[in-house]
Amino acid sequence: MTIVEPRRLSDKDTTIPGRPPRPLHSRRPAQASQRRHRPGRRPRRWAADAFLAAAAAGFGTVLGEVITAETRRSLSAPGGLLIAGGRLAGFSGAYFMLIMVLLIARVGWLERAVGQDSLVRWHRRVAPWALGLITAHVVLVTLGYAQSSQTGALRQFWVFLSSYPDILAATAGFGLLAMVAVTSVRIARKRLKYETWWVVHLYTYLALALAFAHQIATGASFVGHPLARAIWATTWASTAGLVIIYRFVLPLARNLRHQVRIERAREEAPGVYSIVCRGRRLDRLAVSGGQFFQWRFLARGLWWQAHPYSLSALPRPPLMRVTIKAVGDHSRAIARLRPGTRVLIEGPYGAFTHHAQSTDRVALIAAGVGITPVRAMLEDLPASVDVAVVVRASSPEDLVHRDEVATLVDRRGGQAYAVVGPRRTARFDARALGRLIPDLARRDVYVCGPSGFSAGVVSAALALGVPRDRIHHEAFAF
Ligand SMILES: Cc1cc2nc3c(=O)[nH]c(=O)nc-3n(C[C@H](O)[C@H](O)[C@H](O)COP(=O)(O)OP(=O)(O)OC[C@H]3O[C@@H](n4cnc5c(N)ncnc54)[C@H](O)[C@@H]3O)c2cc1C
Incomplete structure (x- = not known):
């Protein structure tokens, strides 16, 4: 049977077919110890600002190094301005690539402060700039050298490929980056299996490795500038080190332990x-x-x-x-x-945890299997927090962990509702949400579910007066 009107999740007369409560480890009570788990680490709010400040300072240093390496003579020579612009674009693009890699390196302190979905979003925002700058570097440097040696651009490009071994490798790296970019465009991405897209993405690391040598060997900022060269090499080595530590060493150590x-x-x-x-x-x-x-x-x-x-x-x-x-x-x-x-x-x-909360009341709103983090959070929210839960499902059978949620909410003296039925009949808009949780504007709102559902709840919450920084949502896809 379909429930159109929201019901209290714990009502005994509910028309949702009841399953007996199933606590997590009911089948083996003797073996499930009462040892508590270790509470999650509190995010350091300043971590994101520190990261952005360090990234900006690093970018300033890169720009400074490249600009001061140019001289009035080099700029006024034939093709000089094009070459200088190309170098600036190249180093900026390479630096942005390093930032992109760091953003998805799963660095614990940054990830806890920002959340992986936001980091992935930042990574995507930086990507077109990085690729655009690297493309500009290839074009400008080729045109500049062609002008300087009074030859055609294609001829000059061939000279680069045939006479400079490091540039041949860098060009192969550029080709790989272009392939990654094409597969990341929304239309292509939709057609590709996630795993295919992910494997293609791994080539970014190879592309970066291939490009590194030509920067050190031919970058005018480094020739005769050992300090600049050392700073650039350290930046790359630190990025690689962080990736190796956070993506391989720490996970390996944890798995050996657990x-x-x-x-x-x-x-x-x-x-x-x-x-x-x-x-x-x-x-x-x-x-x-x-x-x-x-x-x-x-x-x-x-x-x-x-x-x-x-x-x-x-x-x-x-x-x-x-x-x-x-x-x-x-x-x-x-x-x-x-x-x-x-x-x-x-x-x-x-970062979808109780640490994000800034009031002593929360509304937890979930659809379908989006209930999973909400169910875990119900155990973790401080006892003093007033809780209102709304679970959305298209049929009663889809109310996963319904009894566990009802029990946990009852224990805290909170309210829990199920809104069950097809979207057409069981509407879940700002009006419905406002009726269920009249004091929503005074709560932190946590939302988890399919992207359309989450977007709907976020705009309903905003319309009901919840400030944006009190709305927290977990996307189930990156
Ligand atoms: C932070 C987070 C928490 C999640 N928690 C749960 C949960 O508790 N229970 C649950 O049932 N589902 C959860 N999901 C969704 C789950 O990860 C996907 O449903 C699953 O990966 C689909 O893989 P598939 O091969 O079965 O399906 P596919 O058909 O291959 O993928 C379906 C969609 O899932 C996404 N997806 C696939 N693989 C990945 C991946 N490796 N990383 C990120 N997104 C991917 C893509 O958007 C894809 O379009 C969560 C997702 C995220 C991002």
């Missing part, structure tokens, strides 16, 4: 599975409710891809749980996973 394996899987709703995992020393894993990990299940056909899934409950060492909806290849294969399968986790990531 040795996570699947304990059991269970169908929670049609096509939605909970995976309970067992790990060693999970009490040492600092995580906040609402955060997610990248999960790599070491099973046939799955080991090579990692996917982001939020914890659907706080860890209860030695166990922790995710709840996954089957939407594509990876998530559909979850149902086939066997107990004992090894799992590599990377994280925790995400």
Whole structure:
């Protein structure tokens, strides 16, 4: 049956077919210890400002080095202005590429302060500038040298390729960057499988490595300027070091420590599975409710891809749980996973936690499997926080973890509602939201669900007077 009017989630007479409450580890109470998990690290709000300030200072230094390397004579020589402009564009573009790499290096302190979705958004914003500047570098330097040696641009380009080994490698790198750019354009991106796009993206690292030598060998700012050369080389080495530490060394160390394996899987709703995992020393894993990990299940056909899934409950060492909806290849294969399968986790990531809250009242609004981080956050919000929860689903069966949410909200003395039914009949707009939570404007609003749903709730919340900085949302796709 479809529920059009919102119901209190805990109503006993609800027409939602009830399932008996299923606490996280009900089947093995003896083995699930009462050890508490370690609370997630508090984000350092200044981290984002510090990163931006350091990035801006670095950019200023790069510009300074390139500009001061030019002389009046070099600028007034034939092609001099074009070459100088090309160098400036090249070093700026290369620097922006390093910033892009850092933004997605999953640097813990930055990630906690900003959130991975925002970092990915920043990465995408910088990308056209970086690629545009590098393209301008190729064009301007070729035209400048052609003018200087009074030859055609194509002829000059051929001279570069055939006589400068470092430039041949850099040109190959530029080709790779162009390929990455093409696959990232929205239309192409929509047609590509996520994994294909991701593998193509890995070529960016190769492209950067190929381009590095020609900067050091031929960059006018470096020839005869050992300090400038040392600063530039250190910048590159530090970026590579951070990538290696945060993307490889720390995740490897964590997995060696925790040795996570699947304990059991269970169908929670049609096509939605909970995976309970067992790990060693999970009490040492600092995580906040609402955060997610990248999960790599070491099973046939799955080991090579990692996917982001939020914890659907706080860890209860030695166990922790995710709840996954089957939407594509990876998530559909979850149902086939066997107990004992090894799992590599990377994280925790995400700023969708109680640390983002600035009032003592919150509204948690979720649709479909978007309930997972909300369910975990309900356990993690300080006891003094007043909670109102609204869960949206298209059918009663899709209300995942309904009983757990109802129990947690009841325990806190909060309110929880389900809005169930097709969008046409069960409307969930500003009016409906305002009726359910009349004091919404005085709350922090957390939203998680499909992008259309989240966008609708965000604009409804704004219309109801919630300040933008009190609206927090987790996108389930990057
Ligand atoms: C921060 C975050 C938390 C999430 N938490 C949960 C959760 O708790 N439960 C749940 O069921 N789903 C969650 N998701 C969504 C889940 O990651 C995708 O549904 C899953 O990766 C789809 O993979 P697929 O191969 O099954 O489907 P596909 O058909 O390959 O992908 C479907 C869509 O999912 C996105 N996607 C696919 N792979 C990735 C990836 N590796 N990284 C980022 N996005 C990807 C793409 O937008 C793609 O269009 C979360 C996503 C994010 C970003």
